[in-house]
Amino acid sequence: MSEVEEFRSFRSKMNEKVLAADNKVLKRIFSLDTLAFKEGTLDEKTKEIIGLTTSLVLRCDDCVKYHLEKCKEVGFTNDQIIEGMSIANLIGGTIVIPHLRRAMAYLEALDEHETEV
Amino acid sequence: MSEVEEFRSFRSKMNEKVLAADNKVLKRIFSLDTLAFKEGTLDEKTKEIIGLTTSLVLRCDDCVKYHLEKCKEVGFTNDQIIEGMSIANLIGGTIVIPHLRRAMAYLEALDEHETEV
Amino acid sequence: MSEVEEFRSFRSKMNEKVLAADNKVLKRIFSLDTLAFKEGTLDEKTKEIIGLTTSLVLRCDDCVKYHLEKCKEVGFTNDQIIEGMSIANLIGGTIVIPHLRRAMAYLEALDEHETEV
């Protein structure tokens, strides 16, 4: 299984289990997550790049992976994504670099995955 | 002195002192900060909202104040700014709320400051 | 105005303004906050001490102040509160100490405030 498939499959399997636990707070956090990224006074693209860059400064690899996918879906080019990540790197410092390296590898994995499908 | 003036005056006074210390690394970090927010493959507005939201999830009040000013300068409305901050609040959690409260107060102070000038 | 009154008054004034901004995501985060601390399979006391200690390791002074009040309200003694904070201090490290100092001062301010009222 490719890195992309592995990430997606663990993520969706465990999300289901979280929701199955039937905890109201967790359920509402999950549904809020959907609501927050819908077009509002800010368009979807702006929101997705916010999702990516805040995830990167907070150094959450899985969140970065998820938002890399979303950023590509809403139409950002790799150059734009990398430019967004460069701001996150400056704000978050060199401590972010290992996460950037993994983000670059995942961006590549996403591109390969596209080609194969 | 208003909150806005106090913030700006301490910030610019101390920035000068940092630069006067003549440390190459600090000087380059400061000039990188200017470079990073210039229009590139992403436009200035997108970059500024990234600056604001990453600052908010990292819970840096002064960084938030600075980027609130910049966001208004590049043309975001208060509603758009608040919508951006709402995403940061969801991603960063309720621990961000006290910083949001101070951000809202500063946004108001900025509006009042504009009117007076 | 005492430290306690000042904190409460700024907090409630700005919470109102946040809610007045009429942003759905923020409104739901606020109402989730109420829901999460209601008695469930864990009792209210346990939830409040969780609120306090997580706020302390995340080094959010205002969140700590708020949860100190709540912890006293649900019946924790100062000794119990301090014991909870000692765990947070060990887990979060000596970087937490300045926040502990401010928490101790606020705990005292709360006791004085009670006596006066």
Place this chain on the structure above:
Amino acid sequence: MSEVEEFRSFRSKMNEKVLAADNKVLKRIFSLDTLAFKEGTLDEKTKEIIGLTTSLVLRCDDCVKYHLEKCKEVGFTNDQIIEGMSIANLIGGTIVIPHLRRAMAYLEALDEHETEV
């Protein structure tokens, strides 16, 4: 080797090596860790749920695994553990979700491990 055994074995092997390094500060931190979680004015259960939730907001997977085990040992049900984690998730934000997914998977691994033994 199951996930549970792998975690425990690496943890205890490396803890021994840390202690063997014969550094006074590290040794005392380790012994403080034992002291802090002993029953005092707060009972052991309360302390363990504090250990779990502070670890979760600080997004430390290994600390979460360790405290999940302890929480089960002192008698928390899975529902109570999940309710505790839901508060941590709200306070720490959606950035905590990937850690929650891994915590849920480990909780399941612990249950399977129990059954096998």
Place this chain on the structure above:
Amino acid sequence: MSEVEEFRSFRSKMNEKVLAADNKVLKRIFSLDTLAFKEGTLDEKTKEIIGLTTSLVLRCDDCVKYHLEKCKEVGFTNDQIIEGMSIANLIGGTIVIPHLRRAMAYLEALDEHETEV
């Protein structure tokens, strides 16, 4: 009262109250803090600059103030202190800059305080 005196007086007053609370864990953390910075295989100067820079990347203003004092006491020049802080700034990112500004102001306040005494 100068910024230096105010910081020192609040710090020592509250430290006393923390210790008076007679919590074993907190007492041991405090005494460990003294032990950790004593000369060992690393000399005191190296340890103090570690104290300063780790405090700065963790963005704890009070910890930074305390370690600025200690760094000067053990003989670091302002240039060396600023060079140490520049590394912390690069590693921790531009989010550290507001803390650097306050550190620079405190360094100045310390120098003025010396002159007066």
Place this chain on the structure above:
Amino acid sequence: MSEVEEFRSFRSKMNEKVLAADNKVLKRIFSLDTLAFKEGTLDEKTKEIIGLTTSLVLRCDDCVKYHLEKCKEVGFTNDQIIEGMSIANLIGGTIVIPHLRRAMAYLEALDEHETEV
């Protein structure tokens, strides 16, 4: 491939890709990283132990691995490295322990790697 080789190979492969992306901000952050650790008013050894300990309190395993290598290169003994890490552990709290365990394992892997080469 040993842990040491795996780390180095992924690191250098991805660093190349980051630089190949030809983003000015990222390129300058990378070159600043080299500049910052060069001897100045502080010597190289002091700078490397700062690099290690700040990485550890920020809980970045890959940054720790990199600085462990550098600390050994500039002549620190394992005892000195561990003493530096003990300060980081006290400042950063027990949440740092899992990262310390991994650091100890990598220190051992580095020693084995040396012997083999």
